[in-house]
Amino acid sequence: MxxxxxxxxxxxxxxxxxxxxxxxxxxxxxxxxxxxxxxxxxxxxxxxxxxxxxxxxxxxxxxxxxxxxxxxxxxxxxxxxxxxxxxxxxxxxxxxxxxxxxxxxxxxxxxxxxxxxxxxxxxxxxxxxxxxxxxxxxxxxxxxVRTPEDKELVETFTSMIRVGWAREDPLFRRVFTNMYIPGATEEQMRWLDELQRVSTSTDNAVRLRAERHDxxxxxxxxxxxxxxxxxxxxxxxxxxxxxxxxxxxxxxxxxxxxxxxxxxxxxxxxxxxxxxxxxxxxxxxxxxxxRPEAPRDPLPDLTGREHEILRLAAAGLSNAEVAEALTLSVRTVERHLSNVYLKLGVTGRAARTAVVAELVRRGLA
The missing domain is CATH 3.40.50.1820 (Alpha/Beta hydrolase fold, catalytic domain)
Structure with missing residues (x-):
């Protein structure tokens, strides 16, 4: 994408x-x-x-x-x-x-x-x-975690995540922000406050932090x-x-x-x-x-939008799911896919299967 x-x-x-x-x-x-x-x-x-x-x-x-x-x-x-x-x-x-x-x-x-x-x-x-x-x-x-104090801090922070992660009020998240970037401006702190909320769910944050500290x-x-x-x-x-x-x-x-x-x-x-x-x-x-080889661009003839639609399709999403993910109409997704098939030289009902198979062969899907 x-x-x-x-x-x-x-x-x-x-x-x-x-x-x-x-x-x-x-x-x-x-x-x-x-x-x-x-x-x-x-x-x-x-x-x-x-x-x-x-x-x-x-x-x-x-x-x-x-x-x-x-x-x-x-x-x-x-x-x-x-x-x-x-x-x-x-x-x-x-x-x-x-x-x-x-x-x-x-x-x-x-x-x-x-x-x-x-x-x-x-x-x-x-x-x-x-x-x-x-x-x-x-x-x-x-x-x-190396000391009993480390363990106690982990447990305290986990409790704070459980209570305050998803709240609109960033009071609890600001504790973590102050730890990560104490020298930041208010704008930068607000951004990190918000990143915590949008990057994952409360349940994930609690689980991931607890497991990671083992x-x-x-x-x-x-x-x-x-x-x-x-x-x-x-x-x-x-x-x-x-x-x-x-x-x-x-x-x-x-x-x-x-x-x-x-x-x-x-x-x-x-x-x-x-x-x-x-x-x-x-x-x-x-x-x-x-000068080691840089990551290859496997489909260089496709536009940026065609790249992202094809990769979502290769990941198993239907046309409707791709459209929802990218805020497009289903018809627009179908049009882009038709252009992809034309550029890659595949036609017919099996076109999508053929393209996805090629991505899998290259290790890209």
Missing amino acids: PSQDGDAAGTRRQEIRFCRSADGTRIAYAVHGQGPPLVLDSCWLSHLQYDWESPVWRHFVAELGRICTVIRYDERGYGLSDWDLRHYSTEARVADLEAVVAAAGLDRFALFGMSQGGPVSVTYTVRHPERVTRLLLFGTYAAA IDVTDLLPFVAVPTLVLHAREERTVPFNEARIMASTIPGARLVPLETANHVLLADEPAWPVFLAEVTAFMAPDRAA
Whole structure:
């Protein structure tokens, strides 16, 4: 589902696509930018389209897109991915990452584990060292709960989510916002307040947070066998800086970059942001020099609207469901599909089946 947004530098606009994980869960992922591939393992709160438009995340995704071809996704239960969860374990989340990598057509790529996406990135890297060129870990951890006090805080925050997540009044959500971006403007805080409400349901937020805090990948850290960069806000309130020390001192050859800020999400106008960007640019330089193959554009002759309609159709939606999802008439969807079939040289009643079969063959549906 291509977004109509671009950036001033003219990098490739964001295209939102869909794939299915091993258990059939539909995962939304987006591709934008130029250069070697960089997969962003999603953090706790994400919404591909909403993030692209935000005063908190816009600079982050746009600037990374000037360095790399960025592939990011909404994890199960969030954003544009399926909210009806069957499983929510580390294994399911690793399978989601594997599905996105396959759908994007990646052989080798850099992996960026941010916030609560870090443990999944570590697990994937240990299992697939031949696929990962380098690992970036930002604001993340190996274990979320290490002390009785940590556990008590998790239980308290979970209770607050249960009570206040979906309320129109952002009072409870503002507690989390103040933790994530204490240095933000009121506009930025309001945006993160709203992201919490629109990114997932209350039930999902409670379940996902509770299950996620059982993760501990500390024992995997010595087996990470790729160049690793650990970046972490020195004063942040969400993930203690000590977690960065543990990861950087346990992963062989890893380098730690402390960032002088209290913000879990770096803001565009703070001094830590250009430091972060310079470090990531330098770390990615070998991949840029090697010029690895960027994710393929499998259907280059189709328009953006045709891309999104075809991908929804390939994901199993009927014409009526596609029309509802994109706020179009059924007749408009049928017209676009007819144009797709004509461009791809298929005709007759079996045209849709033939196109979907081709997408499956290429690993794109």
